[in-house]
Amino acid sequence: AQSVTQLGSHVSVSEGALVLLRCNYSSSVPPYLFWYVQYPNQGLQLLLKYTSAATLVKGINGFEAEFKKSETSFHLTKPSAHMSDAAEYFCAVSGPGFSGGYNKLIFGAGTRLAVHP
């Protein structure tokens, strides 16, 4: 089935450590890929997106992600975690390889990032 998978429902890092949140998709056609962040009791905010341009995408708040077609992955990284990065992170896909095409975002199950001092 065409889907998006986030490995690890919970990730915990120390402040200042590398953040790595994993996202893999299954599709025969490279999709558009997105990372959204949801802070407690808030809506979703776009961190970054890949739409078939540069494979290394830089987003807000120091986050970046690399599209790797051979690995069907779009992992999110940040070199140094801040306490304020604690939130729920969602990977999402859209495109011709998924039902609804570009009009519909299909979300992964989310990864909760905890940052401890």
Added chain:
Amino acid sequence: DTAVSQTPKYLVTQMGNDKSIKCEQNLGHDTMYWYKQDSKKFLKIMFSYNNKELIINETVPNRFSPKSPDKAHLNLHINSLELGDSAVYFCASSQVKGLAGGPTDTQYFGPGTRLTVL
């Protein structure tokens, strides 16, 4: 200025009642969406409208009826509320680029409406 706004933010009601959630966007977008986020944080699209026309209608009970009076508004009416309807409902909007059905730009989300059915 809030780009995508929803009212109310919280909604607590009894089973069997009928309720509505309103959404407005001031971004000039032509496409709007409703998503449901369940208690495990899983997000799933329910409906999408493009220029007041329904373009996505997922497998949602027909107790849920979206209405788009104009392209800046998309409301969600729910009849005969059930316990399982308790969730956070998010509205979003985006702008379709190029031909109809072509790639959409970023979807901007509202703050959500937390619905609790007792």
